[in-house]
Amino acid sequence: MAYDALVWSSLHGLVIGDKSVERSGKVPGVGLVHAPFALLPTPFPESHWKQACELAPLFNELVDRVSLYGKFLQDSLSRTKKVDLLTSGLLDIHSKMLHINKKEEIRLGLHRSDYMLDEQTKSLLQIELNTISSSFAGLSCLVTELHMFLLTHYGELLGLDSKRIPGNTAGIKYVEALAKAWHECDNPSYFPQLYNTHLVATIQKTLAEIDRDGKLLPDGTLSVDGQAVAVIYFRAGYTPIDYPSESEWRARLLMEQSSSVKCPSISYHLAGTKKIQQELAKPNLLERFLDNKDDIAKLWKCFAGFPRREGGGNNIYGMRETLIRLQKEGNEEDAAYILMQRIFPTVNSTVLMREGCCRKDQAISDLVIFGAYLT
Amino acid sequence: MAYDALVWSSLHGLVIGDKSVERSGKVPGVGLVHAPFALLPTPFPESHWKQACELAPLFNELVDRVSLYGKFLQDSLSRTKKVDLLTSGLLDIHSKMLHINKKEEIRLGLHRSDYMLDEQTKSLLQIELNTISSSFAGLSCLVTELHMFLLTHYGELLGLDSKRIPGNTAGIKYVEALAKAWHECDNPSYFPQLYNTHLVATIQKTLAEIDRDGKLLPDGTLSVDGQAVAVIYFRAGYTPIDYPSESEWRARLLMEQSSSVKCPSISYHLAGTKKIQQELAKPNLLERFLDNKDDIAKLWKCFAGFPRREGGGNNIYGMRETLIRLQKEGNEEDAAYILMQRIFPTVNSTVLMREGCCRKDQAISDLVIFGAYLT
Numbered sequence: 001m002a003y004d005a006l007v008w009s010s011l012h013g014l015v016i017g018d019k020s021v022e023r024s025g026k027v028p029g030v031g032l033v034h035a036p037f038a039l040l041p042t043p044f045p046e047s048h049w050k051q052a053c054e055l056a057p058l059f060n061e062l063v064d065r066v067s068l069y070g071k072f073l074q075d076s077l078s079r080t081k082k083v084d085l086l087t088s089g090l091l092d093i094h095s096k097m098l099h100i101n102k103k104e105e106i107r108l109g110l111h112r113s114d115y116m117l118d119e120q121t122k123s124l125l126q127i128e129l130n131t132i133s134s135s136f137a138g139l140s141c142l143v144t145e146l147h148m149f150l151l152t153h154y155g156e157l158l159g160l161d162s163k164r165i166p167g168n169t170a171g172i173k174y175v176e177a178l179a180k181a182w183h184e185c186d187n188p189s190y191f192p193q194l195y196n197t198h199l200v201a202t203i204q205k206t207l208a209e210i211d212r213d214g215k216l217l218p219d220g221t222l223s224v225d226g227q228a229v230a231v232i233y234f235r236a237g238y239t240p241i242d243y244p245s246e247s248e249w250r251a252r253l254l255m256e257q258s259s260s261v262k263c264p265s266i267s268y269h270l271a272g273t274k275k276i277q278q279e280l281a282k283p284n285l286l287e288r289f290l291d292n293k294d295d296i297a298k299l300w301k302c303f304a305g306f307p308r309r310e311g312g313g314n315n316i317y318g319m320r321e322t323l324i325r326l327q328k329e330g331n332e333e334d335a336a337y338i339l340m341q342r343i344f345p346t347v348n349s350t351v352l353m354r355e356g357c358c359r360k361d362q363a364i365s366d367l368v369i370f371g372a373y374l375t
Numbered sequence: 376m377a378y379d380a381l382v383w384s385s386l387h388g389l390v391i392g393d394k395s396v397e398r399s400g401k402v403p404g405v406g407l408v409h410a411p412f413a414l415l416p417t418p419f420p421e422s423h424w425k426q427a428c429e430l431a432p433l434f435n436e437l438v439d440r441v442s443l444y445g446k447f448l449q450d451s452l453s454r455t456k457k458v459d460l461l462t463s464g465l466l467d468i469h470s471k472m473l474h475i476n477k478k479e480e481i482r483l484g485l486h487r488s489d490y491m492l493d494e495q496t497k498s499l500l501q502i503e504l505n506t507i508s509s510s511f512a513g514l515s516c517l518v519t520e521l522h523m524f525l526l527t528h529y530g531e532l533l534g535l536d537s538k539r540i541p542g543n544t545a546g547i548k549y550v551e552a553l554a555k556a557w558h559e560c561d562n563p564s565y566f567p568q569l570y571n572t573h574l575v576a577t578i579q580k581t582l583a584e585i586d587r588d589g590k591l592l593p594d595g596t597l598s599v600d601g602q603a604v605a606v607i608y609f610r611a612g613y614t615p616i617d618y619p620s621e622s623e624w625r626a627r628l629l630m631e632q633s634s635s636v637k638c639p640s641i642s643y644h645l646a647g648t649k650k651i652q653q654e655l656a657k658p659n660l661l662e663r664f665l666d667n668k669d670d671i672a673k674l675w676k677c678f679a680g681f682p683r684r685e686g687g688g689n690n691i692y693g694m695r696e697t698l699i700r701l702q703k704e705g706n707e708e709d710a711a712y713i714l715m716q717r718i719f720p721t722v723n724s725t726v727l728m729r730e731g732c733c734r735k736d737q738a739i740s741d742l743v744i745f746g747a748y749l750t
Binding site: 003011021030032 | 385390396398404
């Protein structure tokens with residue numbers, strides 16, 4: 001079965017660059033190896049899966065609402081700003097936008113919310129919400145297809161039903177959302193560059209290249225190599241190492257100033273920071289951004305942030321006190337740390353495939369739900 | 376465009392094993408690299424393409440008819456037998472089958488006929504007909520899809536119309552033919568091995584493994600690891616190095632004696648040898664196997680075998696005389712050589728992609744047509 005899975009991976013594009021091959025990652029099509037995957041899907045309660053699916057649109061709406069409260073973002077991140085260069089740089093651009101009262105007419109969010117199922121409380125708890133460069137929408141779809149393929153053929157033998165694997169169309173839906181955003185724009189670019197299935201011209205550039213090749217037209221259009229850019233999708237810009245020089249920061253500012261749809265905008269990006277998620281987990285915070293009581297309750301239920309600790313009894317109280325003191329009396333750096341409820345996820349013995357090898361091991365799983373939002 | 380093509384290849388399984396990677400070829404899913412391909416399709420006259428398509432069923436029928444004339448195969452290959460160990464081994468098995476008057480009730484042929492377009496005579500000439508392990512049905516479909524993808528996006532720029540690329544379903548059709556043959560059998564095996572999309576159990580074995588694990592049941596069924604085998608598809612057995620020991624020959628004999636559908640049977644295999652194709656190109660030979668005059672004329676037209684030389688005037692007469700003398704007076708080894716009309720195919724400047732690199736070069740093209748035959 002492992003053999004079949006590996007062959008399937010090669011034939012269906014479930015591949016990544018093999019770091020051990022020198023040119024891999026630099027030249028596409030060379031030095032490929034199957035992506036690591038679990039040979040079989042991990043059992044997960046349907047009720048909690050449905051719960052997670054219901055949460056996706058709520059988180060999308062929450063991010064959008066929060067992104068509109070510039071002062072909240074600035075205030076909540078003021079302490080983080082002092083110790084985190086990335087956040088600090090983003091906040092600088094963000095405040096510039098606040099000063100010129102920049103509005104994002106079309107807002108696109110491609111978010112990924114990660115959860116774990118807490119063994120003790122049997123509750124679905126959020127690990128993090130990604131609002132920039134959410135990964136694995138494409139690869140995860142292929143893994144779902146692979147599992148369906150394997151269960152169709154070995155399911156009877158294993159006593160597993162392929163029909164019980166939930167469908168996964170995250171990859172296609174993400175592309176659709178990007179295409180929709182593009183169609184929303186008035187002057188889409190029609191240049192014969194690399195097109196996706198929606199025949200939308202796309203350009204791939206590093207931040208430094210954008211700084212070099214991009215400029216802002218009087219009407220606010222971002223022009224790159226003389227081409228009007230409708231939608232900007234970030235595959236970088238979320239870690240400090242993505243900003244080695246001032247050039248990258250200039251590029252980020254340039255794009256933020258433009259009328260292009262940004263996925264994400266600076267405020268969406270900031271709304272996805274761990275610090276903001278911790279803030280939102282504080283009592284009565286969600287009420288500032290959402291009206292529907294049920295929605296608020298649903299979101300609140302899955303927060304693993306600090307305040308939930310009051311409720312969820314567990315065996316690290318001693319340590320907890322230390323952490324609270326750190327927060328209260330600690331210096332700026334300590335204060336920047338995020339407190340989270342410790343989660344005890346279910347451990348499953350899983351067959352893991354990596355570099356063509358098959359290894360049985362104990363593993364814990366994330367449940368990740370992809371959500372797209374366009375307004 | 377080359378970049379897009381390489382990315383497309385990785386995502387759609389247009390990949391092969393990279394010999395430079397040690398474990399490649401031994402373990403699936405590792406050491407992958409895009410298959411070499413021409414970046415754009417080569418222009419080819421539609422009329423000649425249609426001609427080649429029309430020839431496919433005729434060649435299928437011809438092979439089948441010839442395969443039924445045991446004596447013709449034995450006689451025509453008698454001289455080759457003396458110098459070619461592979462043919463000799465195949466002929467031995469073939470004559471054993473003749474002696475026990477073995478009949479193949481269900482005959483399956485997956486053939487590939489290769490052509491070149493002769494610049495001088497503007498005629499489509501056959502290079503060879505493959506009746507065993509015809510390759511590239513799968514990869515060629517992907518290359519067609521790749522070219523369609525590229526022309527959909529760059530066609531306008533290049534002045535090329537993606538709709539003018541003929542469709543290619545060889546891969547699917549081959550699988551369908553194999554599945555049909557399986558369904559034709561009375562007692563198909565239903566064991567949960569590797570299944571293809573038709574949910575047919577398949578086992579992959581080397582010839583030596585078949586010799587070790589296979590046995591013939593009294594009713595003629597081939598049993599491998601206790602499983603009845605309905606259809607045998609050969610990916611090996613067509614070169615001398617595939618028979619390093621007697622074990623491989625025993626396996627080939629065992630399979631031939633069985634009631635399994637063989638793709639190909641020994642007689643199909645022999646019918647595809649160059650020598651037989653040369654024989655068939657002799658005047659009035661086709662008439663022995665086919666009735667329809669038009670069909671015979673169509674086949675005759677594409678033969679590049681020796682006799683055609685009488686008609687097709689070209690500039691290697693001097694050499695030709697030598698070759699004819701070799702055939703007439705030469706020893707057995709000389710006599711075994713195949714004479715073919717020299718073909719002058721059209722040379723096109725082509726962009727060739729290999730190992731992620733792009734190289735412009737002069738290239739000549741085969742036109743290969745896949746044909747499936749089941750009776």
